[in-house]
Amino acid sequence: MHRPHFVSSSGSTSFQIWPKRHWTLSFATAFWITFMSAYSTPTQAAELAASSATEPIQYTLSFPRPASHYVEVEAVYPTAGAPQITLMMAIWTPGSYLVREYARNVEDVAARAVGKEETPLKFEKVRKNRWRIETGGAAAVKVTYRVYARELSVQGNWVDAGFTLLNGAPTFLTLADEKAARPHHVKLMLPTHWAKSFCGLPNAPGNDPHHYVAPSYDDLVDCPIYAGNPTVHEFQVDNKPHYLVNEGEAGVWDGPRSAQDTQAIVQAQRDFWGFLPYDKYVFFNLLTETGGGLEHKNSTVLMASRWATRKRESYLNWLYLVSHEYFHTWNVKRLRPVELGPFDYENEVHTRSLWIAEGLTSYYDRLFVRRAGLCTQAEVLAGDPPSAAGGDDKTKNDIERLQETHGRLVQPLELASHDAWIKFYRRDENTPNTSISYYTKGAVVGWLLDAKIRETTKNAKSLDDVMRLAYQRYSGEKGFTPAEFRATAAEVAGVDLAAFFTRALDTTDELDYNESLAWYGLKFADPKGNKSKPADAKDDKPEKPEKGYLGIETKNEAGRLVVSTVKRQTPGYDAGFNVGDEILAFNNFRVRPDALGKQMELYRPGDQVSVLIARRDQLQTLDVTLGTEPKNQHKLEVNPEATAEQKQNLEAWLGKAP
Ligand SMILES: [Zn+2]
Structure with a gap:
């Protein structure tokens, strides 16, 4: 002691x-x-x-x-x-x-x-x-x-x-x-x-x-x-001191490189806004094998794995995190929804504008890592890599994440923001069925809005101008209302955006991606994962047979195969699977707790399976007709047939591809 x-x-x-x-x-x-x-x-x-x-x-x-x-x-x-x-x-x-x-x-x-x-x-x-x-x-x-x-x-x-x-x-x-x-x-x-x-x-x-x-x-x-006893890396931007305070480098984390890249992100965002609104800034970077970030006016707390600089995917995630929390220095800490300040610290504070505060920040975090020259065009299009802190196990873009969430048909975007306290922050097994993330859908709407403004102004303006104009008008004590933000965007676009915003923010109607895809010369990749290739190319790989699909997620709970999520509108949902059911056998053959995936490869879409389960310790069977796994249809790629103009638009957005 x-x-x-x-x-x-x-x-x-x-x-x-x-x-x-x-x-x-x-x-x-x-x-x-x-x-x-x-x-x-x-x-x-x-x-x-x-x-x-x-x-x-x-x-x-x-x-x-x-x-x-x-x-x-x-x-x-x-x-x-x-x-x-x-x-x-x-x-x-x-x-x-x-x-x-x-x-x-x-x-x-x-x-x-x-x-x-x-x-x-x-x-x-x-x-x-x-x-x-x-x-x-x-x-x-x-x-x-x-x-x-x-x-x-x-x-x-x-x-x-x-x-x-x-x-x-x-x-x-x-x-x-x-x-x-x-x-x-x-x-x-x-x-x-x-x-x-x-x-x-x-x-x-x-x-x-x-x-x-x-x-x-x-x-x-x-x-x-x-x-x-941190390792501290100091750098100056605009003659103002910035500290990257690394707790737990442990001879593993690449401190100098992380500081250099953080500086590049700071510089890119400073160039975007034109000024730094503080005298000093502290990045608390706690390498604690957990994840997360929280923004403040002149500091941020980040948590990550100390191994994150060792792998491209995890390092990219860290760069996005730095960029995200730092962008909040302006967007939400100074340009804020009118409800978010002065704070009532003893009650919940509801706002419909977290899609701007968080969604647009998510949209920009990757863009600024790109603008700082720290990632490629392809990496931005691919989306967020899997995070060490959990979540998806694959790199996915926001459109993919949104489109695979049934909750997009249930919860409008502004409502997701309003109900953050009781939904987004209090997730349970039914969450994917009934709600969406205002980070994810907000970023997608940001992408659509950005493309729309670029298109209507023939690349003279972009969402960047909306952010800067909004900052000029509403930063500081003022704050903006949802209507004010919509009006600011419409003013920059020079067209009426009422219908766009109603659809994107107030309804659960599917978003229309076609205009944005066409503007940038992008397309959704072939869901089978085949790259676009010349028509005469030989495909010598035999096609893998389609496997059966249940639409449930499971976990291995002390050797028991237990249902953790039942996705809506899937064979498992229709057959009456419940969260908590223990799966024991398919057609009287034992299913081992680590082998459900392999088991599904033995069945085809349309097969009838009688599944033995234990529900609250009572055995029963559920009869299910297996379906086809929905294909990932929203991976973004550059359309090989893109015109010179489309290529220019893409370059204006994401910079030159190598
Ligand atoms: Zn954030």
């Missing part, structure tokens, strides 16, 4: 590391002048000036036993003389639309008056995430609590012997019901064997590298904190 590295003003080891004299108004005022000139834009500075009289909340975080996964929090709250104060912990993190009940990880809450004698104060838990404290007239109240931090995810908290990642929402109790922005100061008392901390927040004046200042609670929530 390592002792935490306490800094003490009085010479004793104590948690009270900020002598009260530091927090006089004069210090605060002087500090704010320095701080505002260092950090803020003129508008922010004006806003901050209005709140500069607001006394800060001061947090001290320590890690006495990091291996136990706890962070100890000591927080000092000014009371402004009120007889009671109420503290609140957020229930969700912006960017991740699920109620996560962070207060469940809080324990050992205690409150004391700040003064000579730290008198214990009465307090009461008044809501699942709120505490009301009787101040006894004290000018400031000190609250201590511990937070269990063992969720290794981009929006969660993690503490172990090696490092910590702390997000604002699951860590900090703040004063509830505040109207004005109040500064929140965070001082980290790191274990002696953790050398560095990083955070998007500016450092407090002075020499403590682990002391950060958030101008408001929103900024605190938006700036995750990492501490440990």
